[in-house]
Amino acid sequence: MSSPVKQTLKWAQKLLPACDGDLNHAKRQLVWLKEKIISDRPGGAIDDKLSEQEQTQLEKYINQRVFDHKPLQYILGTQPFCDLDIVTRPPILIPRWETEEWTYKVIQLMHQHLDKSRPLRILDICTGSGCIALALAKHLPKDSAQIIGLDISNKAISLANHNLNIHKLSIRNTVEFREKDVFNLDLKEPVDMIVSNPPYITHDEYNSLDPDVKEWEDPRALVADEQGTRIHKRIIQVAKHCRPYNNDLPRLIMEVGGTHQIKPLTEEMQINGLKDIEVWKDLADKDRVIVAH
Ligand SMILES: C[S@@+](CC[C@H](N)C(=O)[O-])C[C@H]1O[C@@H](n2cnc3c(N)ncnc32)[C@H](O)[C@@H]1O
Known part of the structure:
Protein backbone atom coordinates (compact mmCIF):
# COMPACT_ATOMS: atom_id res chain seq x y z
CA MET A 1 0.00 0.00 0.00
CA HIS A 69 -9.47 14.01 -23.81
CA LYS A 70 -12.42 15.32 -21.81
CA PRO A 71 -11.83 18.99 -20.93
CA LEU A 72 -11.36 19.63 -17.21
CA GLN A 73 -14.25 22.13 -17.19
CA TYR A 74 -16.66 19.48 -18.46
CA ILE A 75 -15.59 17.20 -15.61
CA LEU A 76 -15.70 19.93 -12.97
CA GLY A 77 -18.98 21.21 -14.40
CA THR A 78 -18.25 24.94 -14.22
CA GLN A 79 -15.88 27.63 -15.47
CA PRO A 80 -15.42 30.95 -13.63
CA PHE A 81 -16.30 33.91 -15.87
CA CYS A 82 -16.48 37.53 -14.68
CA ASP A 83 -17.19 36.47 -11.13
CA LEU A 84 -19.89 33.95 -12.12
CA ASP A 85 -19.54 30.17 -12.03
CA ILE A 86 -20.84 29.31 -15.49
CA VAL A 87 -22.15 25.75 -15.81
CA THR A 88 -20.38 23.92 -18.64
CA ARG A 89 -21.87 21.00 -20.51
CA PRO A 90 -20.71 19.29 -23.72
CA PRO A 91 -20.89 20.26 -26.55
CA ILE A 92 -21.48 23.93 -25.62
CA LEU A 93 -18.33 26.02 -25.87
CA ILE A 94 -16.43 26.45 -22.59
CA PRO A 95 -16.01 30.19 -21.93
CA ARG A 96 -12.41 31.30 -22.64
CA TRP A 97 -10.17 33.76 -20.77
CA GLU A 98 -9.83 35.96 -23.89
CA THR A 99 -13.59 36.48 -23.91
CA GLU A 100 -13.68 37.14 -20.19
CA GLU A 101 -10.95 39.76 -20.60
CA TRP A 102 -12.80 41.81 -23.23
CA THR A 103 -16.14 41.37 -21.46
CA TYR A 104 -14.64 43.11 -18.41
CA LYS A 105 -13.45 45.87 -20.73
CA VAL A 106 -16.96 46.29 -22.16
CA ILE A 107 -18.38 46.48 -18.63
CA GLN A 108 -15.88 49.20 -17.77
CA LEU A 109 -16.69 51.13 -20.95
CA MET A 110 -20.39 50.96 -20.21
CA HIS A 111 -19.90 52.13 -16.64
CA GLN A 112 -18.11 55.18 -18.03
CA HIS A 113 -20.60 56.05 -20.75
CA LEU A 114 -24.06 54.81 -19.80
CA ASP A 115 -26.46 57.69 -19.43
CA LYS A 116 -29.67 57.44 -17.48
CA SER A 117 -31.98 58.35 -20.38
CA ARG A 118 -33.08 54.76 -21.03
CA PRO A 119 -31.83 51.19 -20.56
CA LEU A 120 -29.22 50.07 -23.09
CA ARG A 121 -30.66 47.28 -25.26
CA ILE A 122 -27.94 44.74 -25.95
CA LEU A 123 -28.00 41.71 -28.24
CA ASP A 124 -25.48 38.94 -27.49
CA ILE A 125 -25.39 37.01 -30.76
CA CYS A 126 -23.92 33.47 -30.50
CA THR A 127 -24.49 33.42 -26.74
CA GLY A 128 -23.52 29.75 -26.11
CA SER A 129 -23.55 29.20 -22.33
CA GLY A 130 -24.83 32.78 -21.92
CA CYS A 131 -21.59 33.85 -20.21
CA ILE A 132 -21.26 37.32 -21.84
CA ALA A 133 -24.94 38.21 -21.46
CA LEU A 134 -24.98 37.13 -17.81
CA ALA A 135 -21.72 38.91 -16.98
CA LEU A 136 -23.11 42.17 -18.40
CA ALA A 137 -26.38 41.65 -16.53
CA LYS A 138 -24.52 41.08 -13.27
CA HIS A 139 -22.00 43.91 -13.46
CA LEU A 140 -23.91 46.77 -15.12
CA PRO A 141 -25.80 49.15 -12.84
CA LYS A 142 -29.24 47.93 -11.84
CA ASP A 143 -31.87 48.35 -14.57
CA SER A 144 -29.42 50.07 -16.92
CA ALA A 145 -29.57 47.33 -19.58
CA GLN A 146 -31.91 44.85 -21.24
CA ILE A 147 -30.05 41.91 -22.72
CA ILE A 148 -31.14 39.29 -25.24
CA GLY A 149 -28.89 36.32 -26.02
CA LEU A 150 -29.36 34.40 -29.29
CA ASP A 151 -27.99 31.08 -30.44
CA ILE A 152 -28.74 28.65 -33.24
CA SER A 153 -28.32 25.67 -30.90
CA ASN A 154 -31.23 24.63 -28.69
CA LYS A 155 -28.76 22.88 -26.36
CA ALA A 156 -26.91 26.19 -25.93
CA ILE A 157 -30.14 28.05 -25.16
CA SER A 158 -31.15 25.42 -22.65
CA LEU A 159 -27.75 25.74 -20.89
CA ALA A 160 -27.92 29.56 -21.02
CA ASN A 161 -31.35 29.44 -19.37
CA HIS A 162 -29.99 27.03 -16.75
CA ASN A 163 -27.18 29.51 -16.02
CA LEU A 164 -29.69 32.35 -15.86
CA ASN A 165 -31.74 30.40 -13.36
CA ILE A 166 -28.71 29.65 -11.17
CA HIS A 167 -27.54 33.26 -11.14
CA LYS A 168 -30.86 35.08 -11.14
CA LEU A 169 -30.42 36.37 -7.60
CA SER A 170 -27.13 38.12 -8.39
CA ILE A 171 -28.27 39.57 -11.71
CA ARG A 172 -29.40 43.18 -11.77
CA ASN A 173 -30.68 43.55 -15.33
CA THR A 174 -33.15 41.65 -17.49
CA VAL A 175 -31.83 38.79 -19.61
CA GLU A 176 -33.70 36.61 -22.07
CA PHE A 177 -32.38 33.81 -24.28
CA ARG A 178 -33.84 32.84 -27.65
CA GLU A 179 -33.07 30.08 -30.12
CA LYS A 180 -32.35 31.88 -33.39
CA ASP A 181 -30.10 31.59 -36.44
CA VAL A 182 -28.46 34.96 -37.10
CA PHE A 183 -29.03 34.37 -40.84
CA ASN A 184 -32.73 34.28 -40.10
CA LEU A 185 -32.84 37.29 -37.84
CA ASP A 186 -35.05 40.21 -38.62
CA LEU A 187 -34.51 42.95 -36.03
CA LYS A 188 -37.98 44.10 -35.12
CA GLU A 189 -37.18 45.49 -31.67
CA PRO A 190 -34.81 48.43 -31.25
CA VAL A 191 -31.24 47.42 -30.33
CA ASP A 192 -28.45 49.77 -29.25
CA MET A 193 -25.48 47.44 -29.20
CA ILE A 194 -24.40 44.01 -30.38
CA VAL A 195 -21.75 41.99 -28.56
CA SER A 196 -20.65 38.66 -29.96
CA ASN A 197 -18.10 35.89 -29.85
CA PRO A 198 -18.95 34.13 -33.13
CA PRO A 199 -17.26 30.99 -34.46
CA TYR A 200 -14.10 32.13 -36.25
CA ILE A 201 -11.78 29.16 -36.82
CA THR A 202 -10.98 28.37 -40.45
CA HIS A 203 -11.47 24.85 -41.82
CA ASP A 204 -7.68 24.41 -42.02
CA GLU A 205 -7.17 25.52 -38.42
CA TYR A 206 -9.91 23.14 -37.27
CA ASN A 207 -7.96 20.14 -38.53
CA SER A 208 -5.05 20.94 -36.22
CA LEU A 209 -7.05 21.65 -33.05
CA ASP A 210 -6.33 19.63 -29.89
CA PRO A 211 -8.59 16.59 -29.37
CA ASP A 212 -9.89 18.20 -26.13
CA VAL A 213 -11.55 20.80 -28.33
CA LYS A 214 -12.28 18.86 -31.52
CA GLU A 215 -13.76 15.80 -29.85
CA TRP A 216 -15.89 17.67 -27.30
CA GLU A 217 -17.00 21.12 -28.43
CA ASP A 218 -19.65 21.64 -31.12
CA PRO A 219 -17.96 22.37 -34.49
CA ARG A 220 -20.75 24.91 -35.08
CA ALA A 221 -19.36 26.88 -32.13
CA LEU A 222 -15.86 26.88 -33.61
CA VAL A 223 -15.70 26.89 -37.39
CA ALA A 224 -16.96 29.36 -39.98
CA ASP A 225 -16.63 29.60 -43.76
CA GLU A 226 -14.94 32.48 -45.58
CA GLN A 227 -11.71 32.17 -43.58
CA GLY A 228 -13.69 32.20 -40.35
CA THR A 229 -15.50 35.48 -41.08
CA ARG A 230 -18.89 34.38 -42.46
CA ILE A 231 -20.86 34.87 -39.24
CA HIS A 232 -19.10 38.16 -38.41
CA LYS A 233 -20.10 39.50 -41.83
CA ARG A 234 -23.72 38.61 -41.19
CA ILE A 235 -23.57 40.26 -37.74
CA ILE A 236 -22.27 43.44 -39.39
CA GLN A 237 -25.36 43.43 -41.62
CA VAL A 238 -27.51 43.25 -38.49
CA ALA A 239 -25.49 45.89 -36.61
CA LYS A 240 -26.04 48.55 -39.22
CA HIS A 241 -29.68 48.64 -38.05
CA CYS A 242 -28.73 49.37 -34.42
CA ARG A 243 -29.72 52.82 -33.23
CA PRO A 244 -26.75 54.72 -31.76
CA TYR A 245 -27.25 55.06 -27.99
CA ASN A 246 -24.76 57.90 -27.61
CA ASN A 247 -21.50 58.97 -29.24
CA ASP A 248 -19.31 57.13 -26.77
CA LEU A 249 -20.65 53.59 -26.87
CA PRO A 250 -19.97 51.45 -29.97
CA ARG A 251 -22.76 49.70 -31.84
CA LEU A 252 -20.76 46.53 -32.40
CA ILE A 253 -18.16 44.60 -30.39
CA MET A 254 -17.05 41.23 -31.82
CA GLU A 255 -14.30 38.76 -30.95
CA VAL A 256 -12.07 37.72 -33.88
CA GLY A 257 -9.65 34.89 -34.56
CA GLY A 258 -6.63 37.07 -35.34
CA THR A 259 -5.01 39.73 -37.49
CA HIS A 260 -5.88 37.96 -40.76
CA GLN A 261 -9.58 38.72 -40.18
CA ILE A 262 -9.20 42.44 -39.48
CA LYS A 263 -8.90 43.68 -43.08
CA PRO A 264 -11.91 41.82 -44.53
CA LEU A 265 -14.05 42.74 -41.52
CA THR A 266 -12.99 46.40 -41.61
CA GLU A 267 -13.96 46.53 -45.29
CA GLU A 268 -17.32 44.92 -44.57
CA MET A 269 -17.96 47.40 -41.75
CA GLN A 270 -17.11 50.36 -43.94
CA ILE A 271 -19.37 49.13 -46.77
CA ASN A 272 -22.20 48.90 -44.22
CA GLY A 273 -21.69 52.39 -42.82
CA LEU A 274 -20.09 51.46 -39.49
CA LYS A 275 -17.35 53.86 -38.44
CA ASP A 276 -14.62 54.60 -35.86
CA ILE A 277 -13.35 51.05 -36.23
CA GLU A 278 -10.94 49.95 -33.52
CA VAL A 279 -9.08 46.74 -32.73
CA TRP A 280 -8.48 45.62 -29.15
CA LYS A 281 -5.57 43.34 -28.35
CA ASP A 282 -5.70 40.58 -25.74
CA LEU A 283 -3.25 39.95 -22.91
CA ALA A 284 -1.16 37.81 -25.28
CA ASP A 285 -0.90 40.88 -27.59
CA LYS A 286 -3.05 39.27 -30.30
CA ASP A 287 -5.75 41.16 -32.24
CA ARG A 288 -8.81 39.87 -30.43
CA VAL A 289 -11.78 42.20 -30.77
CA ILE A 290 -13.09 44.49 -33.50
CA VAL A 291 -15.24 47.41 -32.43
CA ALA A 292 -17.25 49.93 -34.46
CA HIS A 293 -19.73 52.78 -34.00
C1 LIG B 1 -17.60 30.67 -30.07
S1 LIG B 1 -19.17 30.14 -29.43
C2 LIG B 1 -19.44 31.45 -28.27
C3 LIG B 1 -20.21 31.06 -27.06
C4 LIG B 1 -20.19 32.11 -25.94
N1 LIG B 1 -20.67 33.40 -26.37
C5 LIG B 1 -18.79 32.26 -25.37
O1 LIG B 1 -18.15 33.27 -25.62
O2 LIG B 1 -18.34 31.33 -24.68
C6 LIG B 1 -20.21 30.50 -30.79
C7 LIG B 1 -21.69 30.17 -30.63
O3 LIG B 1 -22.33 30.57 -31.87
C8 LIG B 1 -23.41 29.72 -32.14
N2 LIG B 1 -23.75 29.85 -33.57
C9 LIG B 1 -23.10 29.31 -34.62
N3 LIG B 1 -23.71 29.63 -35.76
C10 LIG B 1 -24.76 30.44 -35.43
C11 LIG B 1 -25.78 31.10 -36.19
N4 LIG B 1 -25.83 30.99 -37.51
N5 LIG B 1 -26.69 31.84 -35.53
C12 LIG B 1 -26.65 31.94 -34.17
N6 LIG B 1 -25.73 31.31 -33.40
C13 LIG B 1 -24.79 30.58 -34.03
C14 LIG B 1 -22.92 28.37 -31.71
O4 LIG B 1 -23.99 27.49 -31.44
C15 LIG B 1 -22.07 28.73 -30.46
O5 LIG B 1 -22.83 28.57 -29.28
Missing part, protein backbone atom coordinates in the same frame (compact mmCIF):
# COMPACT_ATOMS: atom_id res chain seq x y z
CA SER A 2 1.60 3.34 -1.02
CA SER A 3 1.68 6.42 1.24
CA PRO A 4 -0.78 9.28 0.50
CA VAL A 5 2.10 11.42 -0.84
CA LYS A 6 3.28 8.66 -3.18
CA GLN A 7 -0.28 8.01 -4.31
CA THR A 8 -0.81 11.72 -5.07
CA LEU A 9 2.38 11.77 -7.13
CA LYS A 10 1.27 8.66 -9.00
CA TRP A 11 -2.05 10.26 -9.92
CA ALA A 12 -0.34 13.50 -10.99
CA GLN A 13 2.06 11.50 -13.17
CA LYS A 14 -0.86 9.71 -14.74
CA LEU A 15 -2.38 13.08 -15.61
CA LEU A 16 0.81 14.30 -17.31
CA PRO A 17 -0.26 13.54 -20.93
CA ALA A 18 -3.31 15.78 -20.42
CA CYS A 19 -1.10 18.58 -19.06
CA ASP A 20 1.59 18.92 -21.75
CA GLY A 21 3.95 16.94 -19.51
CA ASP A 22 3.98 19.75 -16.89
CA LEU A 23 3.98 18.17 -13.42
CA ASN A 24 2.93 21.37 -11.61
CA HIS A 25 0.01 21.74 -13.98
CA ALA A 26 -0.93 18.08 -13.37
CA LYS A 27 -0.78 18.59 -9.61
CA ARG A 28 -3.11 21.61 -9.88
CA GLN A 29 -5.60 19.64 -11.98
CA LEU A 30 -5.46 16.84 -9.45
CA VAL A 31 -6.30 19.27 -6.64
CA TRP A 32 -9.36 20.53 -8.59
CA LEU A 33 -10.53 16.98 -9.34
CA LYS A 34 -10.19 16.02 -5.67
CA GLU A 35 -12.05 19.18 -4.64
CA LYS A 36 -14.89 18.22 -6.95
CA ILE A 37 -15.14 14.77 -5.36
CA ILE A 38 -15.12 16.31 -1.87
CA SER A 39 -17.71 18.96 -2.74
CA ASP A 40 -19.97 16.31 -4.34
CA ARG A 41 -20.16 14.31 -1.09
CA PRO A 42 -23.79 13.87 -0.11
CA GLY A 43 -23.11 14.56 3.59
CA GLY A 44 -20.98 17.67 2.94
CA ALA A 45 -17.94 16.29 4.85
CA ILE A 46 -14.77 18.20 3.99
CA ASP A 47 -12.15 15.72 5.20
CA ASP A 48 -9.59 15.50 2.37
CA LYS A 49 -8.95 11.76 2.79
CA LEU A 50 -10.69 9.98 -0.07
CA SER A 51 -12.60 6.76 0.53
CA GLU A 52 -11.88 3.77 -1.71
CA GLN A 53 -14.97 4.53 -3.73
CA GLU A 54 -13.89 8.17 -4.12
CA GLN A 55 -10.42 7.06 -5.21
CA THR A 56 -12.04 4.95 -7.91
CA GLN A 57 -14.04 8.00 -9.00
CA LEU A 58 -10.84 10.07 -9.12
CA GLU A 59 -9.15 7.42 -11.29
CA LYS A 60 -12.19 7.58 -13.56
CA TYR A 61 -11.83 11.36 -13.94
CA ILE A 62 -8.09 10.98 -14.64
CA ASN A 63 -8.83 8.40 -17.33
CA GLN A 64 -11.43 10.72 -18.88
CA ARG A 65 -8.84 13.51 -19.04
CA VAL A 66 -6.06 11.34 -20.43
CA PHE A 67 -7.77 8.80 -22.66
CA ASP A 68 -11.06 10.52 -23.63
